[in-house]
Amino acid sequence: MARYGEIFDDAFRKKIVISDPAKDWDEVGWRGIMFSNGEMWFDTDGALRVINYQSKTERQKRAELIEAEKRGLHESVRVFAEPVLLLHTAKYRIRIDDAGGHAWRYAVWPLYKRMDEKPDLILHNGTLEFEGSGGNRSYKFKNGRFIYECYEYYIGSDETPPAELTVYENEKEILRQRAEVIRN
Numbered sequence: 001m002a003r004y005g006e007i008f009d010d011a012f013r014k015k016i017v018i019s020d021p022a023k024d025w026d027e028v029g030w031r032g033i034m035f036s037n038g039e040m041w042f043d044t045d046g047a048l049r050v051i052n053y054q055s056k057t058e059r060q061k062r063a064e065l066i067e068a069e070k071r072g073l074h075e076s077v078r079v080f081a082e083p084v085l086l087l088h089t090a091k092y093r094i095r096i097d098d099a100g101g102h103a104w105r106y107a108v109w110p111l112y113k114r115m116d117e118k119p120d121l122i123l124h125n126g127t128l129e130f131e132g133s134g135g136n137r138s139y140k141f142k143n144g145r146f147i148y149e150c151y152e153y154y155i156g157s158d159e160t161p162p163a164e165l166t167v168y169e170n171e172k173e174i175l176r177q178r179a180e181v182i183r184n
Contacts, residue, residue: 009055012039074118077107085139085184087150089165089177094150095119096126096139104128106141106148123148145170152181 008016015036019025026034032049033042039053054062070078080097084104087094092108093115099105104126107119123141130137135154140147147168153160163179 006055006057006061007051007053009057012053012055016040073115076118076122077105077115080105083183085150085152085163086182087163087165087179088182089179091177092165094165094179096150099124102128104139104141106139106150108148147171150179152184 019035024036027044028034030044031041032044033046035041036053040051041049043049066083069083070080077095077097079099081100082098083095084098085094085096087096088111091111093111093113095107095115097105097107103124106121106123106126108121109115109117109119113120121143123143126139126141128137128139132155136152136156138149138151140149149164149166149168151164151166153162153164161178162181165175165177165179166173167175
């Protein structure tokens, strides 16, 4: 509530007030009710689910936060367009960034290292794959005969971890670790 005026700025409130229910609002099956091509979503009971709209103030704050985050990183990973995912496994801290134009970058540190220290491994040109319409996704990075896959789960069973790191050598799984999503 303290940031209501930033999130729902004058322009967005006006857009909602003058909206045409027949043109600007859509029920999208189990996904809920969408306003203005996805700028805001409600569940079928009318509870607010997500706001994708960003006011000018929010865009500016976000840019400032990203710049502050960059200053806390090792110089080898400071250049990126968007932070995407930060994971912790039992042994590793994994960071995935959009380096620009959906060029995914993977950087990994042992947990005992800080992110302002040089990562142990940096991989570029990763791929993003979506599984169905539930949101599960994986980022894959190749390094010679090795493939590093970070899988983020949105749908699964009670035993499904929030995320996983799997490493393959010549397509044979050599490591699988449960991961906690620190930020996505």
